[in-house]
Amino acid sequence: MDISGTAAIVTGAASGLGAATAALLTEKGATVYGLDLASSIDRAGDSAPAGVTLIATDVTSDSDVTAAVDQVSASEKPLRITVNCAGVGWAGRILSKQGPHDLELFRTVVTVNLIGTFNVMRLAAQAMAETTPIDDFGQRGVIVNTASVAAFEGQVGQIAYSASKGGVHGMTVPAARDLAQFGIRVNTIAPGIVDTPMLAGVTEEYRKGLSAGVPFPRRLALPAEFAQLTTMIIEHDYLNGETIRMDGALRMAPR
Secondary structure, three states, X not given: OOOOOOEEEEEOOOOHHHHHHHHHHHHOOOEEEEEEOHHHHHHHHHHOOOOOEEEEOOOOOHHHHHHHHHHHHOOOOOEEEEEOOOOOOOOEOOEEOOEEOOHXXXXXXXXXXXXXXXXXXXXXXXXXXXXXXXXXXXXXXXXXXXXXXXXXXXXOOEHHHHHHHHHHHHHHHHHHHHHHHHOEEEEEEEEOOEOOHHHOOOOHHHHHHHHHOOOOOOOOEOXXXXXXXXXXXXXXXXXXXXXXXXXXXXXXXXX
């Protein structure tokens, strides 16, 4: 599918993976709408991707996402692309010296990462289904979701995060099957350790330790590489129902 001339939604677009993806889609000719929390947009300031229309949106809110999708659908370009990058990664063990895992923390992580992804996917798919097919096979659009290698090898303290990202991976095939009749493809990227603002507060020694665990290349992944893979998925018309690991052959150890 040609990216140029389309409208695209990217969640979590004020920073990290979302910002890099929104910037590359814009560079490739898409009209990009970035959905993120108002606080995240304010915090990004001038570092937000140029040329992207940022819309203050809580991805877990029905009304917020409906309003954002309606705004995109009312634009001149057809909505063909949706990339879900919004997420949180708070840690906690099922049982620790402080007691059992906080239930609300678990609920929040699953709500943002899994339910938020599903919420945007379902509403964006409805808008895509109303567009005119772009080829003889009835293709209308592409959805790319973000899981994590933690969906497969969750570490100590990642019970909530792993559950949420495992859910995103688990949605991939049934979502692709559900939306096949509308000509909408669904794929998922499962990144390893990416050098995003979430790692901004760690020491250089800790960063080197993370890099040392990656077989090759022995470094952290770059947000630009996630963006590149996203565009490859969009442009590859036969790629559907797939979760692709982007991790340098990393397999996470227990700790």
